[in-house]
Amino acid sequence: MNEKLSARRLAIVPTTHCSLNCKLCGDFLYGPVKRRHIPLEDVCGDIDACFDLFDEVVWLQFVGGEVFVYPDFAKLLNYATKYMNRFERLIIESNATIFPNEEEQKALLQYGDKLSIYISDYGELSKAKDQFVAFCEKHNIHLVLKKYNGEDQYFGGWIDNTNPHDLKEPGYVLEANARNCPQNRIKNMHVYDGKLHRCANSCFMLEMGLFPPKDRDFVLLRDNTLSREEKREIIADFYEYSRRSCRYCKQKYMDILPRYPAAEQM
Numbered sequence: 535m536n537e538k539l540s541a542r543r544l545a546i547v548p549t550t551h552c553s554l555n556c557k558l559c560g561d562f563l564y565g566p567v568k569r570r571h572i573p574l575e576d577v578c579g580d581i582d583a584c585f586d587l588f589d590e591v592v593w594l595q596f597v598g599g600e601v602f603v604y605p606d607f608a609k610l611l612n613y614a615t616k617y618m619n620r621f622e623r624l625i626i627e628s629n630a631t632i633f634p635n636e637e638e639q640k641a642l643l644q645y646g647d648k649l650s651i652y653i654s655d656y657g658e659l660s661k662a663k664d665q666f667v668a669f670c671e672k673h674n675i676h677l678v679l680k681k682y683n684g685e686d687q688y689f690g691g692w693i694d695n696t697n698p699h700d701l702k703e704p705g706y707v708l709e710a711n712a713r714n715c716p717q718n719r720i721k722n723m724h725v726y727d728g729k730l731h732r733c734a735n736s737c738f739m740l741e742m743g744l745f746p747p748k749d750r751d752f753v754l755l756r757d758n759t760l761s762r763e764e765k766r767e768i769i770a771d772f773y774e775y776s777r778r779s780c781r782y783c784k785q786k787y788m789d790i791l792p793r794y795p796a797a798e799q800m
């Protein structure tokens with residue numbers, strides 16, 4: 535494969551532990567997906583593997599669960615500085631329930647003007663929001679506040695993708711819908727526990743054991759049975775064909791699905 539292999543958004547998930555327990559959690563963390571911390575050395579190894587596979591990473595993202603419940607988050611941020619010249623932005627996604635400790639603040643600040651913090655503002659639940667705002671103002675950090683409380687929620691609120699089941703779309707319908715899926719359009723790859731997927735639903739629907747793993751749906755970052763070139767060819771095809779998860783996933787209808795208030799707790 536001679537073409538440049540690019541990851542527009544590379545989301546690394548160091549933990550599926552979360553400080554919240556949302557009924558409509560898009561990552562199925564209300565029960566079907568087990569919450570766990572991935573050991574630091576494994577997450578660092580996965581990051582190394584990704585930067586070896588990709589010629590270009592535009593956005594490197596850390597997402598959970600909730601990243602600030604990960605006990606080694608400062609160490610992870612420190613580790614990722616080694617790739618500082620290989621990506622344009624570092625995005626930290628948080629629900630603003632926990633304000634970073636001193637070590638984490640210091641680690642974040644190393645990224646200077648490459649750092650963006652994206653807060654999902656769940657109103658009263660996001661009790662550290664004001665601290666985040668003050669921290670970002672003080673250090674001139676790019677902050678994005680996504681309003682997920684009260685009226686006029688971001689994107690109208692959340693969709694209900696719970697209870698995933700085979701939607702039995704004919705093959706060509708599935709392929710067309712999966713190709714038009716907003717997640718497919720934004721090209722947000724997800725890395726969790728040694729597997730690189732094309733989206734979070736491919737990752738977490740497999741995690742919940744909804745179907746057996748399907749060849750070429752993801753790349754095993756810690757397995758060297760396939761060569762680097764073979765892995766790159768699989769990744770180059772990620773957005774060409776539906777994943778097994780697409781059969782079960784309503785996210786591809788996101789543009790027309792009803793919306794619900796975000797972050798209602800169990």
Ligand code: SF4
Pocket residue numbers: 712715716717718732733734735736777779780781783784785786
């Ligand atoms: S339909 Fe679901 S599984 Fe398929 S690309 Fe979209 S979000 Fe991912």
